[in-house]
Amino acid sequence: MTTTTSFGTWNNHGDRTQLTVEATVAAYISGGSSEWLERVNEEGHFNAMVDAYRDAINAALPDGVTLNGNEFYGPYYAENHGWDEDLNDELGQLNITAIIETIDLAAIVERHDPDLINQDATLDLGAQWHTLTIGDDIVIDLPVRVNEVIPAALLREIADLALTDAGWERTGPWGTPAVALHTPVTRLT
Template sequence: MATTTDYGSWLNTVGDLGVAYTIGIAVGDYEDDYDVDAIKDEYVDAIDAALPTGVFLSGDEFIGPFHEEDRHFNGFPLDDEGELDIAAIVESIDLMAIVEKHELWTIDQVAECLGYTTASAAGAARKKLSSWGVKAADHRPDSDSGRVRAVYLRREVEAAVEARPGQGARTEQQT
């Protein structure tokens, strides 16, 4: 087993206080509109996948091989001192694309997307999501009433809308 050493903290290499802080900047004041835990998991996985073998992110610290013969960084960006440029690797990850994948919608937003406007729009939207097999991503307290309400991943709702019957080729009407 190779001996490892600290390659620097998130602050020293990326310039922010930590992974959670960087994600907080990305979502801004809309933290409740996103599955932040899923964003963090996917972001860290993407960073670990982009780093060379043997280098990884542990919390807010980058860890990697201590001995020179264990460092296989060919093809990876290097800084001015010839060391692994972790900041460049992290910057190559599209955090906003990850954030967008984890946007959460309330049932009212789903109803609006479906074009439902009547008083029973929320109920109709729930029924439609159920028929499409779209399940709630989480349950969270409503900011106005305090009642726990389901939230749905926007991408799953939009994918279900795109795939709904009647969209695209009408293959059931063969002549």
């Protein structure tokens, strides 16, 4: 059995200006409108952001080291440290701060942003390539040229796979084809 010890607190390694992971996420999103912040809290998106951030931190930490609450724990004895020395700081201690800095909190917040979770997807049947647009910003070129003869059902299946690969899922049926197909989508979390 491995003996564990505290490696320090969130305030020591994660964010020297905040005492908790929750406070760090709250400070990060505090620039949002009051209406948006209210929806984030009331609809459970804040907790999802915090949980995803904690999960990302724990996934990035080496085996045997965890963030539990606002405390980091790991093996007490050096012979039980199973990580590469390049993860250590200049004092020979695990550089938890550097590990946390590799995590993109902005991407986590975006993945749980209530304004971005539910969108409309448009499968454009024009131009040279078929393209899939999610909301206003995400454009995915599908690997199907317009001049290729492909059944509509297969094209919708390819679009569904592209949605999944991009982290989305369809929540309704594809609309009737004309120049484009439309469907509601939600972000996978």
